[in-house]
Amino acid sequence: MNVIEIKNLVKIYNDSEVKVHAVxxxxxxxxxxxxxxxxxxxxxxxxxFLNMVGGLDQPSEGQIMVGxxxxxxxxxxxxxxxRLRNIGFVFQAYNLIPVLTAKENVEFIMQLQGTPKKERxxxxxxxxxxxxxxxxxxxxxxKLSGGQQQRVAVARALASKPKFVLADEPTANLDSKSTENxxxxxxxxxxxEKITFIxxxxxxxVVNKARRVITLEDGKVISDVNxx
Amino acid sequence: xxxxxSWRNIWxxxxxxxxxxxxxxxxxxxxxxxxxxxxxxxxxxLEVGVETEVSYIQVHHPRFSDNYDLKMSIENxxxxxxxxxxxxxxxxxxxxxxxxxxxSSAETGTGVKIxxxxxxxEKTTSNLYTYISEGDYFESxxxxxxxxxxxxxxxxxxxxxxxxxxxxxxxxxxITAGAFRICGIFDTGNNMxxxxxxxxxxxxxxxxxxxxxxxxxxxxxxxxxxxxxDRVKSEIxxxxxxxxxxTWKEVTPELGYLNEIGxxxxxxxxxxxxxxxxxxxxxxxxxxxLERIKELGMLMAVGMxxxxxFGMIMLETVLLTLTGGVIGxxxxxxxxMITSNSGIDLSMYAEGLEDxxxxxxxxxVLETKMVIIIAILVILTGIIASVYPARKALKxxxxxxxxxxx
Numbered sequence: 001m002n003v004i005e006i007k008n009l010v011k012i013y014n015d016s017e018v019k020v021h022a023v024x025x026x027x028x029x030x031x032x033x034x035x036x037x038x039x040x041x042x043x044x045x046x047x048x049f050l051n052m053v054g055g056l057d058q059p060s061e062g063q064i065m066v067g068x069x070x071x072x073x074x075x076x077x078x079x080x081x082x083r084l085r086n087i088g089f090v091f092q093a094y095n096l097i098p099v100l101t102a103k104e105n106v107e108f109i110m111q112l113q114g115t116p117k118k119e120r121x122x123x124x125x126x127x128x129x130x131x132x133x134x135x136x137x138x139x140x141x142x143k144l145s146g147g148q149q150q151r152v153a154v155a156r157a158l159a160s161k162p163k164f165v166l167a168d169e170p171t172a173n174l175d176s177k178s179t180e181n182x183x184x185x186x187x188x189x190x191x192x193e194k195i196t197f198i199x200x201x202x203x204x205x206v207v208n209k210a211r212r213v214i215t216l217e218d219g220k221v222i223s224d225v226n227x228x
Numbered sequence: 229x230x231x232x233x234s235w236r237n238i239w240x241x242x243x244x245x246x247x248x249x250x251x252x253x254x255x256x257x258x259x260x261x262x263x264x265x266x267x268x269x270x271x272x273x274l275e276v277g278v279e280t281e282v283s284y285i286q287v288h289h290p291r292f293s294d295n296y297d298l299k300m301s302i303e304n305x306x307x308x309x310x311x312x313x314x315x316x317x318x319x320x321x322x323x324x325x326x327x328x329x330x331x332s333s334a335e336t337g338t339g340v341k342i343x344x345x346x347x348x349x350e351k352t353t354s355n356l357y358t359y360i361s362e363g364d365y366f367e368s369x370x371x372x373x374x375x376x377x378x379x380x381x382x383x384x385x386x387x388x389x390x391x392x393x394x395x396x397x398x399x400x401x402x403i404t405a406g407a408f409r410i411c412g413i414f415d416t417g418n419n420m421x422x423x424x425x426x427x428x429x430x431x432x433x434x435x436x437x438x439x440x441x442x443x444x445x446x447x448x449x450x451x452x453x454x455x456x457x458d459r460v461k462s463e464i465x466x467x468x469x470x471x472x473x474x475t476w477k478e479v480t481p482e483l484g485y486l487n488e489i490g491x492x493x494x495x496x497x498x499x500x501x502x503x504x505x506x507x508x509x510x511x512x513x514x515x516x517x518l519e520r521i522k523e524l525g526m527l528m529a530v531g532m533x534x535x536x537x538f539g540m541i542m543l544e545t546v547l548l549t550l551t552g553g554v555i556g557x558x559x560x561x562x563x564x565m566i567t568s569n570s571g572i573d574l575s576m577y578a579e580g581l582e583d584x585x586x587x588x589x590x591x592x593v594l595e596t597k598m599v600i601i602i603a604i605l606v607i608l609t610g611i612i613a614s615v616y617p618a619r620k621a622l623k624x625x626x627x628x629x630x631x632x633x634x
Contacts, residue, residue: 104232109530
């Protein structure tokens with residue numbers, strides 16, 4: 001079953017007299033449970049493409065359907081709500097609210113969704129256990145290593161029970177051991193929870209782990225390799 | 229959790245927050261203490277004005293106030309003052325003979341208002357007898373005693389038991405004079421009042437001007453509280469429609485204005501302080517927002533509504549402002565409570581203050597209404613100061629915010 005359907009996606013920037021086709025006609029589908037990496041050099045349109053998939057930007061042309069919803073047609077205020085309930089994010093940095101503990105950071109998303117206190121506390125503890133942070137629930141981000149912080153970010157991304165998780169260079173600031181730990185956890189969660197993971201990455205280790213690798217260049221898909 | 233996040237965010241940079249909180253605390257301390265100080269000062273003036281000088285209500289012949297003509301008297305003034313005593317809320321009524329006269333000593337002379345009183349009745353409407361600093365209140369001198377103000381005594385260069393001469397026009401239009409001996413000197417701290425008024429016995433003055441027993445130019449009425457003012461005035465006016473009945477607010481309107489102006493002045497002062505502090509708060513919160521662009525971008529990206537982000541920044545600002553405000557208000561209240569007992573000595577400025585009718589020893593007064601208004605003003609300042617930084621926080625597109633180099 002397709003979680004994401006993308007048809008003829010185009011993004012044009014009119015910053016100067018020259019029009020820039022940052023994304024120039026992309027057709028892609030993502031199924032439930034995929035573990036995919038989107039790669040490409042700087043200027044390939046990778047960031048723009050993923051911003052649109054993540055509901056952070058609107059396309060100039062084309063369609064994005066997530067779980068049956070036309071994301072491309074949503075208004076700005078509707079997009080915020082859509083992201084809250086359908087997409088989990090793991091960023092390269094600045095993932096966590098520094099003044100909240102690990103548990104509170106995971107709960108935060110659920111509180112935005114209106115989840116009752118007891119339920120969100122329970123789920124936060126469960127998720128932190130799944131990412132191997134049992135016992136560190138009450139630590140603030142400053143007391144956690146980079147790898148541990150990213151694991152909290154993964155737990156938070158899953159807390160909202162999203163249709164898919166978008167991870168933008170999640171391993172960029174990590175050492176190799178932390179990267180391996182993080183990827184193992186994400187792969188495990190992908191298999192357990194059957195949630196689609198889409199990575200934007202330059203990291204070969206992530207590419208190696210991915211079961212599908214999509215390569216972009218000049219705003220188009222130049223290769224789409226499925227290793228299943 | 230937004231409350232928790234906002235409160236904790238304030239302390240991310242404790243030094244910066246501490247500085248702005250301290251600034252607000254000092255500002256609010258100044259605002260509160262100035263308010264209580266001025267209130268105490270005005271209240272003292274008002275109290276002295278009412279309790280010592282004019283009393284709560286005065287009754288006159290309707291044309292007496294035109295030019296203080298001694299013929300414009302209340303024929304049965306003494307009897308009316310007895311009847312007024314029976315009105316609920318009245319705890320004192322005193323008939324007076326009031327005339328303009330000249331008073332002179334061996335050295336000099338000056339114009340004054342001479343007031344003939346029944347001493348025991350006068351004590352029920354005026355506490356002047358409590359301000360006797362030398363001598364007594366019509367006790368020691370048996371023949372033509374006079375009580376004068378310290379300022380007038382200095383002006384005439386007389387002292388206790390000195391003789392002064394009062395020159396006056398009697399009921400028949402003749403100029404007459406009488407010698408009086410000083411039995412008491414009062415010091416109210418109001419130089420104007422002390423210089424312009426002297427007090428003699430009703431009977432001595434009546435004899436001097438050859439008027440009938442029982443007349444009065446003025447009946448002063450003392451009440452058990454300010455809340456009874458309008459009702460008692462109405463009752464007296466209804467009982468004696470031919471007479472002019474005035475409250476202290478009508479006799480000396482400037483006393484009432486003083487209180488109102490005093491309140492208004494101190495609130496304006498507080499608003500000005502808050503306005504100045506507001507710029508500091510805006511500056512601090514702008515720094516906070518600019519430092520946290522990526523974090524705010526992340527929050528909006530994961531699905532925090534713009535209104536909630538706006539609310540979070542606003543809440544942080546209000547909490548920051550309120551923290552400083554509460555500390556400042558508490559400090560102001562504590563100092564007021566201390567000084568309301570001990571008083572603040574401004575005697576180095578005594579001469580100037582007393583010339584204007586103000587005491588040199590001030591006792592600040594705390595009113596709950598005042599503290600509540602200042603607290604509300606503090607909250608409003610926080611809210612208004614938060615608008616610009618909060619709007620700035622929403623300006624960034626989440627995707628762009630996450631990519632800003634910091």
